[in-house]
Amino acid sequence: MSTTPAPSASSASAELRKPPYLLVVVPCYNEEEVLHSSAGILHEQVATLVDNGDVAANSGILFVDDGSKDSTWRIIEELHEQDGTMFHGVKLAHNKGHQNALLAGMTYAYDTGVDAIISLDADLQDDPNAITTMVNDYRSGAEIVYGVRDNRDTDTAFKRGTAVMFYKVMNALGTETIPNHADYRLLSRKALAALMQYQEENLFLRGIVPSIGLPSSKVYYKRGERQAGESKYPLHKMVSFAVEGITSFSVRPLSIITGLGIVSIIVSIAMLIYTLVSVGNGHAVAGWGSLMCSLWLIGGLILISLGVIGEYIAKIYIEAKHRPRFIIEQAI
Incomplete structure (x- = not known):
């Protein structure tokens, strides 16, 4: 020690x-x-x-x-x-x-x-x-x-x-x-x-x-x-x-959500460009997998974001009620 x-x-x-x-x-x-x-x-x-x-x-x-x-x-x-x-x-x-x-x-x-x-x-x-x-x-x-x-x-x-x-x-x-x-x-x-x-x-x-x-x-x-x-x-x-x-x-998770949203938009734009190029080359079917990945990515980000925001809202709800943090039944 x-x-x-x-x-x-x-x-x-x-x-x-x-x-x-x-x-x-x-x-x-x-x-x-x-x-x-x-x-x-x-x-x-x-x-x-x-x-x-x-x-x-x-x-x-x-x-x-x-x-x-x-x-x-x-x-x-x-x-x-x-x-x-x-x-x-x-x-x-x-x-x-x-x-x-x-x-x-x-x-x-x-x-x-x-x-x-x-x-x-x-x-x-x-x-x-x-x-x-x-x-x-x-x-x-x-x-x-x-x-x-x-x-x-x-x-x-x-x-x-x-x-x-x-x-x-x-x-x-x-x-x-x-x-x-x-x-x-x-x-x-x-x-x-x-x-x-x-x-x-x-x-x-x-x-x-x-x-x-x-x-x-x-x-x-x-x-x-x-x-x-x-x-x-x-x-x-x-x-x-x-x-x-x-x-x-920490409120930083809320800032991270904003960053993830921006990244998600950038990925979506990239996938849109890829899809347009695929259609122009006659390979539209090839972009189906990428489209599905994008949908899953966006869906996952939305769910995670809602979950994090929900954690903060739940804490606001608990704090707003001002209930006692403990009640002493007996002391010796």
């Missing part, structure tokens, strides 16, 4: 920030198989930070139950009963998806007066040992600390390839993202306050957080294997997440 240095503005001062009141925000959806184990590991991490004086004594862990159908919430209640200072819980009234559950936890933590939060998934594939380095970077002046994977050795070749393609596409479309960074990050209270100003329904935190622009650093870690249970991000969810990110942060 390694880290980039904290911002130079803060490093100029030898005095560290005071130990923060920290909450580790953990979104959970059907995580009964890993929750006890993850809670024990995170408890040890936070307790060590408290003992070393790196975080405030009331720091702890906030589990966010995203409408789980198993015994996840019951386990969170049991953990709270065992140690009410360390373990806290928020239960959403309905499954709202990973990003909204994460935002719900951040919002609840912000309302409790935290100095900083660290978000990570319940399966702890993201190395929890990086928490200490994140806190150190925060105390040195960073407002945002990104957890970044130093390799993708645990991924399949397909997942590695699609991940690289995703980040390249996002950057090409003008969206600032941190390659190999998921949702493992530290946000200071100042960064949380800035995040609360973003009101869009279609959340893509990996794009929103870098756009905040506050001083930041990176902590590199090795991603581990999932301890138990199944991944909550199968292929169809990853594709949906990628589409969400692209359409939430």
Whole structure:
């Protein structure tokens, strides 16, 4: 594990920030198989930070139950009963998806007066040992600390390839993202306050957080294997997440559609010239294949264009209703 240095503005001062009141925000959806184990590991991490004086004594862990159908919430209640200072819980009234559950936890933590939060998934594939380095970077002046994977050795070749393609596409479309960074990050209270100003329904935190622009650093870690249970991000969810990110942060696909339309017109003109030449030479039948290809090309471009435009219209429709992004049913 390694880290980039904290911002130079803060490093100029030898005095560290005071130990923060920290909450580790953990979104959970059907995580009964890993929750006890993850809670024990995170408890040890936070307790060590408290003992070393790196975080405030009331720091702890906030589990966010995203409408789980198993015994996840019951386990969170049991953990709270065992140690009410360390373990806290928020239960959403309905499954709202990973990003909204994460935002719900951040919002609840912000309302409790935290100095900083660290978000990570319940399966702890993201190395929890990086928490200490994140806190150190925060105390040195960073407002945002990104957890970044130093390799993708645990991924399949397909997942590695699609991940690289995703980040390249996002950057090409003008969206600032941190390659190999998921949702493992530290946000200071100042960064949380800035995040609360973003009101869009279609959340893509990996794009929103870098756009905040506050001083930041990176902590590199090795991603581990999932301890138990199944991944909550199968292929169809990853594709949906990628589409969400692209359409939430870039209008460039609409410009691409315009470009495709121009190309289509040029191809059509070329095919018209080819057809006229074929008729003049008495080979009209020979142009039938080219004509059919042109029709398929134009039809495909129209359908793709309508689909992309439809994605944006659907997001406008959702945003216009101003529905709550999450509803907290219970908090402990």
